[in-house]
Amino acid sequence: MATTCVIREVSRHVGEEVRIGCWLHNKRSSGKIQFLQLRDGSGYIQGVAVRSDLPEEVWEAAKSLTQESSLYVTGTIRAEERSKSGYEMTVTGIEIIQITEDYPITPKEHGVDFLMDHRHLWIRAPKQRAILTVRAEIIRAVQQFFDERGFALVDPPILTPSSCEGTTNLFHTKYFEEDAFLTQSGQLYMEAAAMALGKVYSFGPTFRAEKSKTRRHLIEFWMIEPEMAFVDHEENLRVQEQFVSYVVQTVLKNCRAELETLGRDVSKLEKVVAPFPRITYDDAIKFLQEQGFDIPWGEDFGAPHETAIAEKYETPVFITHYPTTIKAFYMKPDPNRPDVVLCADMIAPEGYGEIIGGSQRIDDPALMEERFREHELSTEAYQWYMDLRKYGTVPHSGFGLGLERTVAWICGLDHVRETIAFPRTLYRLYP
Known part of the structure; x- marks a missing residue:
């Protein structure tokens, strides 16, 4: 036999x-x-x-x-x-x-719309299989990294009563007689979990009702969101660079054949080893202005700005200390300079943009109440979040990594729509 x-x-x-x-x-x-x-x-x-x-x-x-x-x-x-x-x-x-008859995807050129309409079959193609195999390996590496370092996996809710970051780009639904929204981040809930378990991470779907059609955006995407009690801004950055380095090197070790199928220049990935360079927002603004960009201090960066900065480096780069006015309400101000916060965005090389956003969180109850008033947030909806500062507040930090952008960067893809088996984009809910 x-x-x-x-x-x-x-x-x-x-x-x-x-x-x-x-x-x-x-x-x-x-x-x-x-x-x-x-x-x-x-x-x-x-x-x-x-x-x-x-x-x-x-x-x-x-x-x-x-x-x-x-x-x-x-x-x-x-x-x-x-x-x-x-x-x-x-x-x-x-x-x-x-015996299959008239298989629709033949060895000839097909348009993107045709291939997306047949996504359930397109994922059988060698390159699509390679992408999804790399994605699976990235997920394994993520879990191994955190599990080996004593983090507990916690699952935040997908249905929430309010926004995480105070934005309006939310999908609304009815929760019996109440209003509810699809989550845009599990972060606030992970902060609560960190107060119980010390070091935690979540891995799950998030949703943004943004009418964006760029190559970097999906409507439904997956986020890895760690939160760490008793961890400051500097230690948070070290965890992030060690994490990304670990993931990239694991993929290089276990998915060489798939990266070859994708035509990926692995020499660029081999350089992704911690520590990563860091520049402040101030320095980034100065550099962009010297490069001819018309961007004033206090304005957030767009894709062209991030790409210009990333071109200076062969590894991911941190941009730290953004203005308080353009970042989320929960980010801790720099004690030496309250007009900027203890935060960082990690920008991937080769034009792939931000893959991580993170910060030290506000732990002072009085300052958090002030932020609530400034951002006109509902104290009733967020009372549970305020309780975290009321009962045993501690310094704590965290970050979020977007899985699909990371897959796109590691695989060297032009568009995030190929980084997930069945992408949800502005005009696509099928198949």
């Missing part, structure tokens, strides 16, 4: 006969030999069917296979230096599950 295995594991079965459930990705024929490009989700392998070595029915079954037909294939695994995977299969048997 042939051993059942997946393509990723064929290196363990050289010289053995195995059985693999798979799909036909492509095929070519030289008349007496058929070369079957097979995939099973875990990888790709070429199956070589030689007419003179096969019963007629097996040969005819191989001939009948069409793109994305499903089958069980039996064969002997052998080492093959010319193969990308290093292995090939000599086919001995084929059991057809289904």
Whole structure:
């Protein structure tokens, strides 16, 4: 009996006969030999069917296979230096599950709208599979980094009674008789969790009802949001750079084949090792003005500004100490200069923009009450958040990393729509 295995594991079965459930990705024929490009989700392998070595029915079954037909294939695994995977299969048997007819995504150019309409099929393509494999590896690395450092995973709610950052870009729904919103961040809840568990992180979906059509934005995206009690601004930055370095180096170690499929210049990723450079907002403004940008002090940065700054560096760069007036109400002012806050944005190189935003949080109850008045926030809706400063307040810090932008940067993609299996964009809710 042939051993059942997946393509990723064929290196363990050289010289053995195995059985693999798979799909036909492509095929070519030289008349007496058929070369079957097979995939099973875990990888790709070429199956070589030689007419003179096969019963007629097996040969005819191989001939009948069409793109994305499903089958069980039996064969002997052998080492093959010319193969990308290093292995090939000599086919001995084929059991057809289904012959696919008129598969819509053929090996020709298709427009983006067509491919997005068929996203449920497009994710089978080699590059899309590689992206989703890298995404899965990033998620594993995220969890390993925090789990190995004593962080507890906590799940904040997706339905919330109010905004996290006081904005109006929220999806509204009814929660029985009450108004509710889809979360735009789990941060405030993670602050509460940090007061109970010390070091925590969340990983989950967030939603922004922004009518944005840029290549960096999705309507639904995933965030990793750690919060740490008794941690100041400086230590927060160290955790962030160690975290991003760990994730990138883990992907380099475990996903070389996928990065090669994507044509990624891995030499650029190999330079992503902590510590990262830091510049202040003041220095960034001065640099941009010297580069000809018309941007006054006190204005937030857009994509062109972030790209110009990032071009100076080969690794991510921190921009610290933004003006208090353009940052969220919960960020702690610099004690030596209250017009700026103890915060930082981490800007990825190669034009990918901000991938992390973080800060030390306000821990003074009186200052937090003042911020509530300034931002006209509902004390009733946020009373629980105020209680965190009332009952055992401590210095604490945290940050949020956007998963999709990080995937886009590591994979070298032009648009975030390919970084998630089924993207939600301004005009797309299907499939």
